[in-house]
Amino acid sequence: xxxxxxxxxxxxxxxxxxxxxxxxxxxxxxxxxxxxxxxxxxxxxxxxxxxxxxxxxxxxxxxxxxxxxxxxxxxxxxxxxxxxxxxxxxxxxxxxxxxxxxxxxxxxxxxx
Numbered sequence: 001x002x003x004x005x006x007x008x009x010x011x012x013x014x015x016x017x018x019x020x021x022x023x024x025x026x027x028x029x030x031x032x033x034x035x036x037x038x039x040x041x042x043x044x045x046x047x048x049x050x051x052x053x054x055x056x057x058x059x060x061x062x063x064x065x066x067x068x069x070x071x072x073x074x075x076x077x078x079x080x081x082x083x084x085x086x087x088x089x090x091x092x093x094x095x096x097x098x099x100x101x102x103x104x105x106x107x108x109x110x111x112x
Contacts, residue, residue, distance in 0.1 A: 001065065004074075006089060009081070009087065016061060016080045020073065024069050025065065030062075032058075033057075033060045034055035070093070
């Protein structure tokens with residue numbers, strides 16, 4: 001099993017959620033986050049004064065993924081989250097040692 005963590009643009013969340021559901025991902029966790037990468041923030045004008053926005057709003061998606069559909073999930077996120085512009089985000093994949101469903105005690109992929 002793998003843990004997928006994706007940082008994406010907020011307006012792409014619905015598209016990514018639908019794409020993940022279509023390839024068989026049964027649950028995701030979503031958090032609103034702020035950060036920067038190559039975009040480095042930007043300057044905005046508010047009531048006539050300029051100020052720098054260092055951290056840009058993003059959405060962090062986490063999902064536990066069975067190894068059997070990992071490639072499909074990565075492709076689905078890439079296609080649905082991509083705009084072709086700087087700041088589209090990143091996908092991180094890490095090993096997931098164990099999953100336990102609290103309600104039933106199921107372990108491993110059965111708990112997903």
